[in-house]
Amino acid sequence: MSSADYSVVMTSEVAAVLRRHLLQHIRKGEPQEDLCFALWKPSTGETRTTAVLKEVVLPVANERRLHGGASFLPNYLDRVAEAAMSRNAGIALLHSHFTPGWQGMSGEDVDTERSTAPSILGETGLPLIGLTMGTDGALSARFWPRVGRREYERRWCGSVRVVGDDFDVTFMEELAPTPKFKEMLKRTYSAWGEEKQHTLARLHCGVVGVGSVGAIVAESLARMGVETISLIDFDTVEEHNLDRLLHASVDDIGRFKTDVAGEQLRKHATADDADVRLNRKSVTRESGLRAALDCDVLFSCVDRPWPRQVLNMVAFAHHIPVVDGGVHVRVKPDGSIRGAEWGAHVAIPGRACLECLGQFDPANVTLERQGLLDDPTYIERLPEDHALRRNENVFGFALSASGMMICQFLSMVVRPAGIGNPGVQTYHFATGMMDSDVSSTCTAECLYCEHMGTGDRFPFPVVEADETNVEPRVDGVPWWAKWRRSVRNWLWFWGRAGSDAGRGSG
């Protein structure tokens, strides 16, 4: 497997532990670096490999030497290797420097990491990752994969991301150069300043579901100068989409939604050489998931429970913030409107997950995986007001929901008045009131919290292999496929029940 790009991601909590330890002497004004090890799990996208830094293993007495610089003793590495093997994780070596911002390496740094790389690959099966922290907490990072017999090569990471309460990204200038100011973006720059715009522009944003909401979200990103946008959707334009699908016209019926939107985004993008990637895939398939794992932020613009579940897993296991939103119209039996709600929120460790927020029901995921949601006779048997039957939507509602999603994203990146989390927002069309809930959290039984930061090693199969039909249908699915699917679902729920019981008794 060859990956062109590398990145590291961690939660605000992990970053805080690292800063406290690595900068402890420097903050007291002492000319003393420090070091420590951490454990990580791989997160493999289509073109990018990310290390999800999960757990810091701080040194105890007689495990390191401090001499202005810092060096670890063999017993420290032995203890860390044991921890890594028992947790099925890789090892990262971190140290601090005396200047702020992204950090390069001294000759000694290179020698230490290069000579440590072989034993770490041998013990964990994963390459060593080296990170260096500047005095302001900024981090640089590199992977040390084996490229030949006894040959290890340094591969710099384009970015190191901190997510959760914070959203901080340190970019490597060489791999992710600062965008140049453009007259076209003058008003955007003046809204939040150069620094925030330079972060925003370099975030790889993924839009999952390019329907009424997704198309508007994607358009907003392109206009705001975002350089890399991935569109992920396997669906094609149908006649009944035309009342609310931003970029589509009658001529586009039958074309992929990604292609229709992508064509326009390339024209409207304000970034130089905007990279709009089209993935005619479902995020519930292996390849669709991999496309999503290349992104720094994802927008969940899907209307089905299964892709929401996949994105929820991505937010918690792979630490990619998922901005989720949707529209919910309530109609009276006589056909008049009772009300409508739309809203937006971000799923990421530290905030509530989509399952705990009630944004999808795992029971409905099972129905969808069995293909029942594509079975008209099954849908017809559901009560008139069942959530799975309703698909009313209007361009104006989608516009408002997309706006709320974009503002959730901007809050996280730009932090107006220092606030990065405006809470779970719900707008009520009838009363014109907006609820904003900053206190919602996951339940104690939350599976996604339990397996936070596990990356590719999240223990449940939430996606299926690519070779299965993109749209699973009950008819035409061979018996063995149905059987395999039901066994998987059974295992999934058994896993859930097992972990719940474990916690209850413990």
Ligand SMILES: [Zn+2]
């Ligand atoms: Zn150094």
Ligand SMILES: [Zn+2]
């Ligand atoms: Zn949860």
